[in-house]
Amino acid sequence: MNIFLILLTSGIAVGGIYALIALGFVLIYKATSIINFATGEFMMIGAYIFYTFTVMLGWPAIPAFIMVMAGAALLGMLVEFSILRHMLGQPTISIVMVTIGLSSILTGFAEIIWSSDFKSFPPLFPRSPIILGDVIIRSNLFWGFVVAMVTVALFAVFFKYSKIGIAMRATAGDQMASYSMGINVRTMFTTAWALGAIAASLGGLIIGNIGGVQPNLGSIGLKIFPVVILGGLDSIGGAVLGGFIVGILENIAGGYLDPYFNGGVKDVVPFIILVVILMVKPYGLFGRREIERL
Amino acid sequence: MRIGDFKETYAADEAVFRSTTSRFWLGVLFVLLLIFPFIASDYLLYMANLTGIAIVAAIGLNILTGAAGQISLGHAGFVGIGAYTSAVLTNHLGLPFLICLPLAGLMSAFFGILVGAPSMRMKGLYLCITTLAAQVIFEFIFVHWESVTGGIRGLNVPPPSIFGLKIDGEFGFYWLVLPVIILTATAARNLFRTRVGRAFIAIRDRDISAELMGINLFRYKLYAFASSSFIAGMAGCLWVSHLKTITPEHFPLHESIRYLAMIIVGGLGNILGSIFGAIFMTLIPEVLQTALKFFEQFKPEAMAYLYPLQTVVFGLLIVVFLVFEPHGLAEIWCRIKNYFRLWPFKH
Amino acid sequence: MTLLQADNLNLSFGGLQVLHDISFSVDDGEIFAIIGPNGAGKTSILNCLGGFYLQDHGTIRLDGQDISSLSPDRRAAMGMARTFQNIALFRGMTVLDNIKLGAHSYLQTGLLAAAFYWGSAHREEMRLRAEIEDKIIDFLEIEHIRKQPVSALAYGLQKRVELARALAMRPRVLLMDEPVAGMNAEETEDMARFILDIQEEWGITIIIIEHDIHMVMDISNRVMVVNFGQEITTGTPESVQSHPEVIKAYLGTKQAVAAGNS
Numbered sequence: 010m011n012i013f014l015i016l017l018t019s020g021i022a023v024g025g026i027y028a029l030i031a032l033g034f035v036l037i038y039k040a041t042s043i044i045n046f047a048t049g050e051f052m053m054i055g056a057y058i059f060y061t062f063t064v065m066l067g068w069p070a071i072p073a074f075i076m077v078m079a080g081a082a083l084l085g086m087l088v089e090f091s092i093l094r095h096m097l098g099q100p101t102i103s104i105v106m107v108t109i110g111l112s113s114i115l116t117g118f119a120e121i122i123w124s125s126d127f128k129s130f131p132p133l134f135p136r137s138p139i140i141l142g143d144v145i146i147r148s149n150l151f152w153g154f155v156v157a158m159v160t161v162a163l164f165a166v167f168f169k170y171s172k173i174g175i176a177m178r179a180t181a182g183d184q185m186a187s188y189s190m191g192i193n194v195r196t197m198f199t200t201a202w203a204l205g206a207i208a209a210s211l212g213g214l215i216i217g218n219i220g221g222v223q224p225n226l227g228s229i230g231l232k233i234f235p236v237v238i239l240g241g242l243d244s245i246g247g248a249v250l251g252g253f254i255v256g257i258l259e260n261i262a263g264g265y266l267d268p269y270f271n272g273g274v275k276d277v278v279p280f281i282i283l284v285v286i287l288m289v290k291p292y293g294l295f296g297r298r299e300i301e302r303l
Numbered sequence: 304m305r306i307g308d309f310k311e312t313y314a315a316d317e318a319v320f321r322s323t324t325s326r327f328w329l330g331v332l333f334v335l336l337l338i339f340p341f342i343a344s345d346y347l348l349y350m351a352n353l354t355g356i357a358i359v360a361a362i363g364l365n366i367l368t369g370a371a372g373q374i375s376l377g378h379a380g381f382v383g384i385g386a387y388t389s390a391v392l393t394n395h396l397g398l399p400f401l402i403c404l405p406l407a408g409l410m411s412a413f414f415g416i417l418v419g420a421p422s423m424r425m426k427g428l429y430l431c432i433t434t435l436a437a438q439v440i441f442e443f444i445f446v447h448w449e450s451v452t453g454g455i456r457g458l459n460v461p462p463p464s465i466f467g468l469k470i471d472g473e474f475g476f477y478w479l480v481l482p483v484i485i486l487t488a489t490a491a492r493n494l495f496r497t498r499v500g501r502a503f504i505a506i507r508d509r510d511i512s513a514e515l516m517g518i519n520l521f522r523y524k525l526y527a528f529a530s531s532s533f534i535a536g537m538a539g540c541l542w543v544s545h546l547k548t549i550t551p552e553h554f555p556l557h558e559s560i561r562y563l564a565m566i567i568v569g570g571l572g573n574i575l576g577s578i579f580g581a582i583f584m585t586l587i588p589e590v591l592q593t594a595l596k597f598f599e600q601f602k603p604e605a606m607a608y609l610y611p612l613q614t615v616v617f618g619l620l621i622v623v624f625l626v627f628e629p630h631g632l633a634e635i636w637c638r639i640k641n642y643f644r645l646w647p648f649k650h
Numbered sequence: 651m652t653l654l655q656a657d658n659l660n661l662s663f664g665g666l667q668v669l670h671d672i673s674f675s676v677d678d679g680e681i682f683a684i685i686g687p688n689g690a691g692k693t694s695i696l697n698c699l700g701g702f703y704l705q706d707h708g709t710i711r712l713d714g715q716d717i718s719s720l721s722p723d724r725r726a727a728m729g730m731a732r733t734f735q736n737i738a739l740f741r742g743m744t745v746l747d748n749i750k751l752g753a754h755s756y757l758q759t760g761l762l763a764a765a766f767y768w769g770s771a772h773r774e775e776m777r778l779r780a781e782i783e784d785k786i787i788d789f790l791e792i793e794h795i796r797k798q799p800v801s802a803l804a805y806g807l808q809k810r811v812e813l814a815r816a817l818a819m820r821p822r823v824l825l826m827d828e829p830v831a832g833m834n835a836e837e838t839e840d841m842a843r844f845i846l847d848i849q850e851e852w853g854i855t856i857i858i859i860e861h862d863i864h865m866v867m868d869i870s871n872r873v874m875v876v877n878f879g880q881e882i883t884t885g886t887p888e889s890v891q892s893h894p895e896v897i898k899a900y901l902g903t904k905q906a907v908a909a910g911n912s
């Protein structure tokens with residue numbers, strides 16, 4: 010079996026999931042300019058909601074899935090309404106820290122409610138691995154990838170064609186102009202938080218299905234930063250591209266280099282690439298520099 | 304109207320502690336600090352020393368993030384670099400504490416400049432993520448450069464020696480950490496009496512007009528990174544001299560966040576705020592523990608909630624301060640002080 | 651004698667040509683005004699002079715020396731000071747610290763000396779304080795607010811502090827972007843008096859952008875009119891006012907000018 014091909018395919022699969030999580034970040038950043046460090050914790054909460062409904066309450070998967078989305082949307086709106094609304098016009102450091110504080114609150118509550126024990130979901134997909142030519146992929150990873158890509162595609166369609174989607178894009182482009190066009194910017198902020206939380210929570214659900222849930226599941230959320238910097242913050246396509254780049258590179262680097270470093274290469278490679286990219290292009294591969302005015 | 308505050312010279316007007324009152328209370332504080340180790344229990348001394356190290360690190364971060372406005376998620380990494388440098392110098396070269404301290408600072412400052420160099424061209428999200436990347440990469444090096452750092456098992460070091468004297472135990476260490484705090488706080492305060500500190504704040508407030516005022520942004524951002532990480536490196540040296548052991552687990556991202564929380568709760572860009580914040584954030588977990596011990600008599604499993612409760616309270620403090628008291632404890636302290644004004648020297 | 655000379659400044663953002671072959675020279679000690687409708691490119695000219703924008707081509711000379719590609723902080727050190735259209739004070743500092751900041755370029759204290767506040771650093775700060783108090787604070791009549799945070803000040807006072815900060819830079823050329831915009835008549839008069847005093851007593855050359863046409867015509871030695879990024883005419887206030895294209899493009903009708911003069 011070809012090692013490279015295996016690493017590449019699993020890299021693509023992981024990258025697709027990263028893309029979904031990064032989308033959860035980008036939706037909020039684009040609409041509100043808020044750097045949400047709690048994206049990972051939204052994932053974690055999404056996974057726990059699914060766990061609660063399927064395992065603790067015995068619901069079937071589909072209704073539980075809907076509850077995850079509803080719960081995440083509610084959480085996103087609540088956070089925007091109760092905290093971020095008061096932070097308008099504050100310096101970046103304050104906004105970054107408020108979302109970091111939020112992530113700490115969510116992690117703590119998750120541990121109080123669900124304990125720090127490892128939880129796993131009931132099997133959702135057929136157990137047997139997927140065989141694609143020479144390559145074998147774990148079933149959960151494969152289906153996770155499929156769900157992530159479908160979700161991302163649905164989001165893309167939503168933004169392209171729905172009225173709310175167009176209004177949100179307009180708001181992201183120019184807040185004042187959108188305001189004067191009769192778009193309620195406040196509502197757009199809340200909607201962005203709801204949608205961002207939904208995207209993140211679905212990402213968490215997928216990750217939870219692959220590797221189980223723990224309160225610190227959110228730390229995977231840090232990976233979105235290399236993803237968004239590499240892909241650019243401007244589009245869904247960028248998030249997908251960045252997700253794939255990071256997923257593929259970290260898998261291949263991890264696969265080949267881990268033996269020399271006793272593991273852990275996967276977690277650091279995205280950040281090394283990130284530093285190199287930022288040295289050369291300070292606004293990311295596809296980022297644009299804003300023209301500043303005096 | 305404040306009476307008895309008339310200045311005859313600009314020098315008097317520019318002094319840090321202007322009134323007789325503030326100099327009096329400073330003297331009282333100093334005497335208390337000198338008496339403290341003789342009356343405090345070993346546990347209390349241990350807490351004081353831990354807080355002291357946090358104060359030094361927080362002052363460093365407050366120069367970079369609070370005053371110069373450059374967000375750093377990598378401060379624990381710089382503290383770690385100082386700690387490892389100091390450990391290696393002590394173990395391999397047998398250097399005494401007083402030489403390790405500045406060398407640890409210099410090594411961290413070197414890496415600070417390295418991380419700060421790209422900051423010339425980026426801000427906000429991009430800088431924030433660069434420092435995050437630095438933190439992740441430092442952690443990776445701490446874990447994987449085993450020949451130097453000892454890997455996940457870390458390093459053990461002998462107790463620090465100063466003028467050939469072995470400093471072992473909390474009492475002795477107190478006399479190491481206290482002068483370093485005073486020195487760092489004074490130096491940091493001095494920075495803000497001169498053009499260097501003013502340039503930092505100008506860059507934070509409006510970097511574009513700062514440049515048009517003649518400030519070389521690149522140089523001063525590097526100054527901020529260098530001085531901040533130098534102090535972090537010294538804090539690292541203190542850290543390893545105190546615990547006499549280090550592992551990569553001591554310097555995770557969460558520790559960087561804890562330092563950020565200290566300066567936010569204490570007051571951004573405020574030296575006194577760094578001190579308040581460090582004390583507050585070190586004491587809160589202790590207070591929680593005491594509270595839970597009390598509740599144990601009603602609910603025997605209360606202690607199990609200690610760790611998650613600490614996590615929640617930590618996050619809540621950050622959020623609540625940012626939303627309701629964005630200028631932190633230092634501002635609250637000012638309000639209290641204004642209330643009591645010139646007491647007890649009212650003319 | 652020419653102090654500042656700009657030749658063929660061209661600037662564009664993307665496809666938008668903001669400045670088109672702008673040339674002018676400013677004599678030592680004069681007040682030189684740039685007027686024109688909104689969006690004519692006036693602020694862009696100042697931004698090019700100050701180094702905040704880099705022109706696509708064209709040269710800028712200060713006292714015969716080519717400064718076209720110097721960074722803003724270098725130009726500031728050579729004596730280019732600036733006040734802004736939207737007040738750009740450092741909001742986290744007091745009035746005094748804002749003014750002191752202006753002196754940044756010619757102060758010497760380095761990082762280490764600052765940390766220890768050694769003799770030289772201390773002496774330098776004291777000299778600076780004395781100089782600012784004697785020359786600037788006294789001149790601009792802002793003694794009463796020197797210890798206040800700038801964010802707490804009224805608009806007119808903030809503008810004055812901004813001017814104080816620019817003066818602390820020991821400028822040779824002072825670039826002023828709409829110094830009286832948003833001011834009432836009394837504040838405008840004060841500011842006009844300060845500008846004239848700065849020219850006469852301090853011998854500083856002033857380039858000013860202003861919409862208040864009365865003030866511009868009153869205080870300027872020469873006026874340049876720009877529209878759509880191009881120079882229309884340059885000359886004394888009187889000659890500019892009677893230029894047919896100026897009347898058409900900027901002032902509207904002859905009556906408006908007449909009314910303005912009465």
